[in-house]
Amino acid sequence: MQLFVDTGFFVYAALLSLPAILLGYFEKPIRLYGFAVSLLFVFLAMKDSKTALVFLVIFLIWQLLEAKIYLWLRQKQGRKAGTYWLFMGLALLPLLLNKYGIAQHSQFVFFAFLGISYMEFKALQVIIQIYDGQIKQIDSFSYIYMMIFFPVLTSGPIDRSERFKKDVYRTIPRAEYLELVGKGLWKMSLGLVYKLVISAIFYQAILLLGKGNGSLAFFVNMYAYGFYLFFDFAGYSLMAVAMSYFFGIQSPDNFNKPFISKDMKEFWDRWHISLSHWFRDFVFSRITMDIMKSGKVRNKYVIASTAFIINMLIMGLWHGVESHYIIYGLYHGVLLAGTELYQKKLPWHKKYRKNPAYQGLSWFVTFNLVMFGLLIFSGNLSKFI
Structure with missing residues (x-):
């Protein structure tokens, strides 16, 4: 049985959630x-x-x-x-x-x-x-x-x-638990639509239009795969969080509208949040502190850039040792380091960051950088090179 995939899982999950909901309702x-x-x-x-x-x-x-x-x-x-x-x-x-x-x-x-x-x-x-x-x-x-x-x-x-x-x-008060169940039902419904409907549409687009190595196939693999990956994974995550709620566990959300991000730091605060925040708290911050304590590097931008690159390289290696995962990690490490330098050192960012046109341009650039990164992640970039 595959969790959140097989029909049998959903049948078992629905039936086995009912006693949990009754226990929660009676504050047990x-x-x-x-x-x-x-x-x-x-x-x-x-x-x-x-x-x-x-x-x-x-x-x-x-x-x-x-x-x-x-x-x-x-x-x-x-x-x-x-x-x-x-x-x-x-x-x-x-x-x-x-x-x-x-x-x-x-x-x-x-x-x-x-x-x-x-x-x-x-x-x-x-x-x-x-x-x-x-x-x-x-x-x-x-x-x-x-x-x-x-x-x-x-x-x-x-x-x-x-x-x-x-x-x-913790024993959750009845009113709070029922509210939690209501949120869970909404997340479960949305997750099913994400995973079983929307992601399936993008997957079919990849199968139909993503073959070969021409321009159309390149853009289909870049954009359709990015949306497919998001709706598939975000759909699973929504269902996982929803099921957690039924059992009284408020698992953290994993995605928060990542494609509206206006820079790469914001993207990683919205994409696979539990993973990115884990690396932020337990890898990035410790690398930063260790470099600062060593006293060998005093430039804070060099420290932050080094930490970003190492942090994302490790994240890439966590996915696997294949070259596309390593390149994906380095790609995002360099982008995060560049974002840090750009925002802190170049004056026009501070001057125009609240300007709607500038924000729109920032979103457009970020969105395309993200989608290209997901193409790297897919392992399909090599067939277009």
């Missing part, structure tokens, strides 16, 4: 029921591969134990950089084995189960926030529940552990 805790439903969907999604289920169990035990051990050491030793990086490596090891393990070119792949990449973000976030002293206690139930919470299992949005735990143990 939903967490145990939600945990059981998540276990069921994990089993249904992976039942054809016993190896995947075994690796998932190993992964969950591994991440929980190493987080608890690191928390204990952090409280005993304080902030030790060596210990921190050791446990960051241990947390990242399953994903590295999955993507780059020695068995990659055989039928056997380490830690090959649904959602490992998104689970890794949550595991690493916990280690980072333990190091920062923001997490004082690891609650085993909410930790495992966060990892396997079925609406966001395969493609996010990426939640934060402390925020998730608050929702898990």
Whole structure:
């Protein structure tokens, strides 16, 4: 069973959401029921591969134990950089084995189960926030529940552990819960239209008009693919957030009208928000602080530009080691660095930034830069070069 794809999933999800809604209506805790439903969907999604289920169990035990051990050491030793990086490596090891393990070119792949990449973000976030002293206690139930919470299992949005735990143990007042369900029904309806109708139209356009390597095919692959990717992924995200609401978890929104952005920084504040904000908080800001603390670079624009490029390169590599993902990451890193320099150093941006004509031009340039970037991401740019 594929989550948010197969008809069977939607039937099961609709039926299994009803008891959760009743529990919420009567102001009863939903967490145990939600945990059981998540276990069921994990089993249904992976039942054809016993190896995947075994690796998932190993992964969950591994991440929980190493987080608890690191928390204990952090409280005993304080902030030790060596210990921190050791446990960051241990947390990242399953994903590295999955993507780059020695068995990659055989039928056997380490830690090959649904959602490992998104689970890794949550595991690493916990280690980072333990190091920062923001997490004082690891609650085993909410930790495992966060990892396997079925609406966001395969493609996010990426939640934060402390925020998730608050929702898990909070009993929502009836009026507030019913409002949440209403919002969820709207997001679910909109998500279905996005994913099953609008994205399908753009996908058919690509199939019909995107063949070959002429000018028409180039623009179809550039614009139709960009819209297809957005409506497909945003549609999934809306449905995932909606389903989360039914189970009393207010998962963060993942998209906020990204194609109205007037610069690249605004775009990344609207596109795949949970991912971009994760990298902003846990990669970009730390690279910036480390460079500043080193004292080797004092120019703040050089520092910001370096951090943007490294940050986006890592994001590209997270998608994969194929050349188009690496180029995509570097492309956006350079664009963000250029945006920072342009907005802070060139006087006409400050002078005209509120001018409607200037804003329209900024939108047009940003929109086309974004669409070209998505063409790079698709891996199809090479056939037009």
